[in-house]
Amino acid sequence: MKRIVAFTGAGISKASGIPTFQDMDGIREKLSLDYFMSDTKDFYDVLQGMKRNVDKALPNAAHIAIADHDIPVVTMNIDGLHKRAGSKKVIEVHGNLDYVFCMKCGKEYDFSCIDDSIYCAQCNGLLKPEVVLYGEMIAKYHEAISLISSADELLVVGTSFYTSTSSIMVEAAEAAGAKVTTINMDAETEVPGYLRRCIEGD
Ligand SMILES: [Zn+2]
Numbered sequence: 001m002k003r004i005v006a007f008t009g010a011g012i013s014k015a016s017g018i019p020t021f022q023d024m025d026g027i028r029e030k031l032s033l034d035y036f037m038s039d040t041k042d043f044y045d046v047l048q049g050m051k052r053n054v055d056k057a058l059p060n061a062a063h064i065a066i067a068d069h070d071i072p073v074v075t076m077n078i079d080g081l082h083k084r085a086g087s088k089k090v091i092e093v094h095g096n097l098d099y100v101f102c103m104k105c106g107k108e109y110d111f112s113c114i115d116d117s118i119y120c121a122q123c124n125g126l127l128k129p130e131v132v133l134y135g136e137m138i139a140k141y142h143e144a145i146s147l148i149s150s151a152d153e154l155l156v157v158g159t160s161f162y163t164s165t166s167s168i169m170v171e172a173a174e175a176a177g178a179k180v181t182t183i184n185m186d187a188e189t190e191v192p193g194y195l196r197r198c199i200e201g202d
Contacts (some may be wrong), residue, residue, distance in 0.1 A: 005151035006066050007169050008075045008082070011158020011184055015060040018079050019055060020160070033135035040126065044114055047129060051097045051111060054078075059085035062157065071155070074144045074164055078131050091147060092136045093165055100127040138165055145169075149176035156182045 010020035021027050027046070029035060036043045063085035066073060072089035073082050078097050082090045101108045104125025109155060111129065118127050132139050154173035159166045171181050
């Protein structure tokens with residue numbers, strides 16, 4: 001059987017009401033390692049706002065179609081919607097908004113503990129979110145490349161190709177001989193009908 005792997009970006013979550021970074025002015029600067037270190041309080045205000053949006057959102061037909069067809073996913077999204085749609089195999093290369101961890105002792109906390117303090121209850125170290133910030137290496141790189149390289153077909157859904165992560169993943173698939181199918185709002189490509197309908201909505 002043909003092995004399909006999906007690689008998804010912000011476009012897939014747009015129909016769930018999650019704004020893309022293009023829609024959010026200056027967000028890239030604020031989600032940087034520099035900004036986290038220099039203006040931690042405002043950084044967390046921004047992140048808490050994003051977390052509130054994510055918590056309100058629901059997986060849409062596209063997340064659900066991928067989960068229902070048991071397609072493993074590599075995603076650049078931090079919204080957790082693939083997991084909530086029921087996908088079992090999800091590699092979040094840009095991290096998630098589920099946890100924070102102490103930069104000093106490594107202890108992990110639920111993201112919501114930020115409401116009380118941005119410092120570790122155990123050692124008072126600064127807590128850092130599991131989101132991959134601009135200026136940092138992507139997470140689970142090797143795991144993602146190996147999954148993508150195992151595909152006969154890579155479905156690229158809702159990415160703007162703005163980030164280098166996109167080109168790295170697509171190049172890895174091509175190098176491994178996979179067929180790459182791009183599904184974007186404006187793409188005029190041959191795509192499986194069930195997914196196209198999901199992405200484009202009704
Ligand atoms: Zn600690």
